[in-house]
Amino acid sequence: MIKLSPLNRRRLKNFNSNRRGFYSFWIFILLLILSLFADFIANDKPLIIKYENKILFPIFKTYQETYFNGDFETEADYRDPYVKNLINEKGWMVWPIIPYSFDTIIRDLEIPVPSPPSAKNWLGTDDQARDVLARLIYGFRISVLFGLTLTFFSMIFGVTAGAIQGYFGGNIDLIFQRFMEIWSAIPTLYVLIILASVVQPNFWWLLLILLLFSWMGYVGVVRAEFLRARNFDYVRAARALGVSNITIIFRHLLPNATVATITFLPFSLSASVTALSGLDFLGFGLPPGSASLGEMVNQGRNNLQAPWLGLTSFFTLAIMLSLLVFTGEAIRDSLDPRKTFVNK
Amino acid sequence: MIEIRNLKKYFPIKGGFFNKQYGEVKAVENVSFKIPEGEILGLVGESGSGKTTLGRSIIRLIEPSNGKIFYNNKNIIKFKEKEMRELRKDFQIIFQDPFASLDPRKKVFDIISQGLKIHTKMNKEEIYEKVKTIINDVGLQEEHLKRYPHEFSGGQRQRIGIARALVLDPKFIIADEPVSALDVTIQAQILNLILELKEKYSLTILFISHDLSVINQIADRVMVMYLGHMVEIASTKKLFSNPRHPYTRSLIETAPQIFRKDKKKIILKGDIPSPINPPSGCVFRTRCPNPSHDCKHGNIEMGLIEVSPEHWVDQCCVNCN
Numbered sequence: 001m002i003k004l005s006p007l008n009r010r011r012l013k014n015f016n017s018n019r020r021g022f023y024s025f026w027i028f029i030l031l032l033i034l035s036l037f038a039d040f041i042a043n044d045k046p047l048i049i050k051y052e053n054k055i056l057f058p059i060f061k062t063y064q065e066t067y068f069n070g071d072f073e074t075e076a077d078y079r080d081p082y083v084k085n086l087i088n089e090k091g092w093m094v095w096p097i098i099p100y101s102f103d104t105i106i107r108d109l110e111i112p113v114p115s116p117p118s119a120k121n122w123l124g125t126d127d128q129a130r131d132v133l134a135r136l137i138y139g140f141r142i143s144v145l146f147g148l149t150l151t152f153f154s155m156i157f158g159v160t161a162g163a164i165q166g167y168f169g170g171n172i173d174l175i176f177q178r179f180m181e182i183w184s185a186i187p188t189l190y191v192l193i194i195l196a197s198v199v200q201p202n203f204w205w206l207l208l209i210l211l212l213f214s215w216m217g218y219v220g221v222v223r224a225e226f227l228r229a230r231n232f233d234y235v236r237a238a239r240a241l242g243v244s245n246i247t248i249i250f251r252h253l254l255p256n257a258t259v260a261t262i263t264f265l266p267f268s269l270s271a272s273v274t275a276l277s278g279l280d281f282l283g284f285g286l287p288p289g290s291a292s293l294g295e296m297v298n299q300g301r302n303n304l305q306a307p308w309l310g311l312t313s314f315f316t317l318a319i320m321l322s323l324l325v326f327t328g329e330a331i332r333d334s335l336d337p338r339k340t341f342v343n344k
Numbered sequence: 345m346i347e348i349r350n351l352k353k354y355f356p357i358k359g360g361f362f363n364k365q366y367g368e369v370k371a372v373e374n375v376s377f378k379i380p381e382g383e384i385l386g387l388v389g390e391s392g393s394g395k396t397t398l399g400r401s402i403i404r405l406i407e408p409s410n411g412k413i414f415y416n417n418k419n420i421i422k423f424k425e426k427e428m429r430e431l432r433k434d435f436q437i438i439f440q441d442p443f444a445s446l447d448p449r450k451k452v453f454d455i456i457s458q459g460l461k462i463h464t465k466m467n468k469e470e471i472y473e474k475v476k477t478i479i480n481d482v483g484l485q486e487e488h489l490k491r492y493p494h495e496f497s498g499g500q501r502q503r504i505g506i507a508r509a510l511v512l513d514p515k516f517i518i519a520d521e522p523v524s525a526l527d528v529t530i531q532a533q534i535l536n537l538i539l540e541l542k543e544k545y546s547l548t549i550l551f552i553s554h555d556l557s558v559i560n561q562i563a564d565r566v567m568v569m570y571l572g573h574m575v576e577i578a579s580t581k582k583l584f585s586n587p588r589h590p591y592t593r594s595l596i597e598t599a600p601q602i603f604r605k606d607k608k609k610i611i612l613k614g615d616i617p618s619p620i621n622p623p624s625g626c627v628f629r630t631r632c633p634n635p636s637h638d639c640k641h642g643n644i645e646m647g648l649i650e651v652s653p654e655h656w657v658d659q660c661c662v663n664c665n
Contacts, residue, residue: 005492233445237508240405241459242432255449 014334021330028323035141042098042134045078050091079104098122100131102138102291114299114306124308126299132312138291140316146203147272151265153211154272158218159261163249165219166226173223180216188213188275192284202287210275217268221260229256259335266328270321277317293317345381345548346402346516350374351411353394353401357620370619371397372408373572374646379516384542384549386563386580388556388595392616394572395552399518402550403435404428415516433463436509440521442501446493452479452504453489459512474511481544482507482537499530506537510545519551523558535562556599560584568592571619571627573646578655588657590633626660636663 004012016022039059040047049056051068058078065076068086076083078093087093100106100121106129109115117124123132165173192201192209199205229235230253238248279285280294293313300310352374357367372394379385389395401408404420413420420431439445446455456475460466466474476486482503493501502522509517519538523531539562542549553559559566560580567577568591576589587593594610612631617623625642629635638644639660648656 233439233441234447236400236405237437237439237445237505238447238458240403240432240435240437241508241512242429242462243458244429244462247462251450252447 011334015330018330018333021326021333024323024326025330028320028327031140031320031323032144035137035144038137038141041096042100042102042131042137043096044099044101044104046093046095048094049078049087050093051087052090098131098134098137100134102130102135103289104131104134105129106131114303114309116306117308123312124306126296126309127303127306132296132308135291135296136293136312136316139293139296140320142203142286142291143273143276143293143320144269146207146276147269150207150210150214150272150275151268153207154214154268155218155261155265157211157215159222159254159257161215162219162222163226163254163257166223167230167245167249167253169227169230180219184213184216186213189279189282189284192279196284200287201284206276206279206285210272214268214272214275217271218261218264221264222257225257225260226253229253263328263332263335266324266331270324270328273317273320273324345416346379346550347412347414348378348402349376349412349414351376351398351401351413352409353397353406354409367620370572370622372401373622375411375569375572375574377567377574377577379548379550381548382542382546383564384551384562386559386566387550387552387569388554388559388566389569390554390595390616392571392619393569394619395554395569396520398569399437399520399550399552403432403437403516403518405437433459433512434515435518436512436514436516437518437520438502438505438509438522441525442498442505443493443525445505446501446508448493450492451489452491452493455493455504456489456508456511459508463512475507478507478511481510481541483533498526499533502526502530502534503537506534506541510541513545514547516548517550519549521553522551524553524555531558538562556584556595568595571616571622573627573658574648574656575628575658575661576656577648582652582655586655588651588655589628589661591628591631591661594633626658628658628661632661636660 034041043059045058047057047059049058056063058076062075064070065072065074065083068076068083070076070083070086078084078087079099084093106121106125109125109129113125113129114127115121115125115129121131121133123136126132126135161176165176188210191212192206195201195205195209201209226249232252235248235252238252243251276285277292277294277297280292281298282294283298285294286292293316296309296313297317300306300313303309351372352370353372354368354370356365357369358365375398377385387395387398397406400406402413404413404423408421411421415431415434420428423431453472453475456478457471460471460474464471475489479486479489484500484503484507488496488500493504496504502525506522522538523534526534535558538549538551541547551559551563563580565577565579566583568575568583568589570591576583576587576592583592584596587596590610591612594612597609598611610633612633614631617627617630623630623642625644626632626635626639626646629639629642632639636644644660647659649659649662651657651662
């Protein structure tokens with residue numbers, strides 16, 4: 001265990017005593033971990049197959065249909081009754097709780113799509129006969145992973161830019177600030193629309209485009225901390241010792257900016273999730289067919305007669321963002337120096 | 345060992361559109377002096393007289409605007425950043441506020457050893473041995489190395505600051521009001537410590553203070569500054585027994601004393617003038633108790649003259665008493 005300083009222990013205590021934030025944080029972590037294992041929860045391949053005394057894991061390895069004495073050399077479609085029969089003759093299969101993946105098109109539906117919730121499809125299906133619950137799990141995962149990646153990279157770029165501006169100040173700061181004012185005036189959406197006409201935006205393209213603008217959120221807070229701290233006597237002392245600028249920035253100044261940065265993280269994460277969903281909703285987001293909450297919102301709007309689509313996506317987004325904001329508030333309050341010394 | 349010639353530091357005042365410069369704060373103006381090896385030169389003056397700026401300019405923590413600084417006959421103003429970094433181990437600074445000058449997130453050992461890690465190729469054991477010696481020299485124990493700065497009192501923290509400054513065996517130290525944030529009893533301890541270490545490590549010190557009793561105790565020579573100008577410099581004995589500048593006299597006579605003989609004192613009126621727009625001619629004329637006619641109208645330029653061997657006073661005020 002890492003030994004925490006008394007201040008950090010008090011902060012942790014403050015965070016834990018904020019029950020709403022505490023539970024939000026752990027529920028979010030739980031949902032995140034569950035969604036990371038989405039392939040084992042919702043998949044159109046069985047978890048385990050026993051076939052001719054062999055144990056097979058089709059999620060990790062692809063098997064051709066001919067492996068099970070089928071006709072084709074393509075990958076076995078385990079949902080096909082013919083393949084099911086072949087396997088069940090000489091063994092058995094264990095299916096995930098939800099036997100559909102996000103892109104599984106259900107062919108044996110008895111009602112026209114979008115079909116309402118039923119025992120088979122707990123949250124119904126969408127207008128392309130795909131299971132809503134499976135799409136929701138995968139959509140949650142990609143939203144959060146996208147948000148985390150975007151937050152991580154914006155933090156790195158934003159903190160670096162803020163550190164440089166704050167530490168060196170003067171003309172560097174002046175020019176950088178003017179550049180940012182111009183840069184932040186560029187409308188993200190139009191850049192994306194232009195880009196979408198040139199390339200098919202995928203996960204990394206979207207990340208890059210949103211990153212071009214999202215790093216600026218961090219610059220303000222980090223720059224302010226650096227401007228304040230660079231004139232501390234201990235920084236002067238380090239300079240008098242001949243410590244290099246890089247070392248001063250990392251060893252003496254960056255710790256001052258951590259609180260501001262950490263406070264910003266959950267809000268940055270929820271903003272990233274919202275941005276991705278918004279782009280998906282407008283159709284400029286992830287490629288068609290991807291599991292995405294924004295696309296589900298769009299389907300909900302187009303199919304008002306099927307309220308389970310709209311309601312599911314609405315509640316998923318609302319709950320996810322609320323959890324993030326509650327966590328963020330709790331973190332912010334627990335790091336607030338004015339609240340750090342309150343004994344409860 | 346250290347010689348300063350015509351050192352100036354002007355801070356630009358900027359503002360408005362495109363940060364146009366519309367003025368200057370003349371913090372240090374034409375200062376020249378020498379500190380021979382092994383001497384403690386005291387530097388006194390009231391707040392805003394440019395003491396700290398001068399001290400920091402000498403070791404180029406602040407870039408001087410103009411002038412020359414000779415260290416062992418080399419002009420260090422011309423040094424590039426790399427050479428300067430190499431030189432840093434010879435120059436150190438002790439700060440006024442022992443609470444602000446130590447990084448609260450670093451343990452004492454890390455604070456003291458940082459210089460060694462940069463400037464020497466010592467291995468871990470050697471560094472630890474060196475830090476241990478130093479911490480004992482400043483009157484703390486080995487077990488203190490594992491603690492954080494907030495666990496210490498002001499006097500102890502100042503000792504840590506001194507240890508940090510001394511760990512690289514520097515030649516020249518700027519002590520920027522090292523005792524003014526401390527209690528009187530602790531002040532005496534720290535002053536004795538500085539004197540002791542000065543002998544042990546054969547240091548040359550520029551000791552900045554506004555407290556004359558401290559200067560009287562520690563300095564070999566004293567230099568008085570007013571509004572960025574040197575107004576008097578002499579040996580401590582001469583300066584205290586026979587101050588020639590009215591400002592020096594006023595500083596000495598108005599210093600609080602427990603057993604005060606009730607005699608006529610020069611009490612200066614008003615505040616130090618703004619260094620953005622200093623008085624023409626003699627900068628002291630606005631507060632001079634007895635200015636001559638020429639002085640009053642700013643006709644006499646600043647400049648030191650030698651009134652007795654090694655006792656220099658500003659030419660305008662030498663006759664003002």
